[in-house]
Amino acid sequence: QVQLVESGGGVVQPGRSLRLSCAASGFTFSSYGMHWVRQAPGKGLEWVAVIWYDGSNKYYADSVKGRFTISRDNSKNTLYLQMNSLRAEDTAVYYCARDPGAPGGEPTYYFDYWGQGTLVTVSS
């Protein structure tokens, strides 16, 4: 079965960096686009970034553009989110999610499988 397991969250000071990982299993990871979606405590969902199945295209929300980088290692079935210059408003649970688009095709921007999330707290 499809499994997505995030890791790397924690408490970090403003201005510092953190890298999240998402280990995928149960499907052909290299065939699917992947997303990061976050949720601040008690708030709604916010899309963060998308990466094409082969890493050829990446897009970001305006709120993280220039500070966050999405990447993937298809040989390790792992998705990453490098977060730099962190701010208090980046505090959230970060979810990785699979895009159900046709294998090898463009993402649909739907999210059919989600990880359990990893909490990032930015605080001094």
Add this chain to the structure above:
Amino acid sequence: EIVLTQSPATLSLSPGERATLSCRASQSVSSYLAWYQQKPGQAPRLLIYDASNRATGIPARFSGSGSGTDFTLTISSLEPEDFAVYYCQQRRGFGPGTKVDIK
């Protein structure tokens, strides 16, 4: 940028009742709209995509309708496990959510 609004913010119903949730887009999104269910402490779950298609494993009591700017998620008869927050979503944007709680 397309903005999604959801109504009502909270819906108080009893098990067995019908729930009707609304999502409105600030401009036409054709049928490119999804609905998600989220329970406390859990990740969201995809219910409906392309406005009216049920995702894999979603019970038939969940149905979606609409196109253009106005969309509806209907739960025909609420089960105890359906009390949750529901979000609509269109590409990079999510609505603010509707909480369905027990009356």
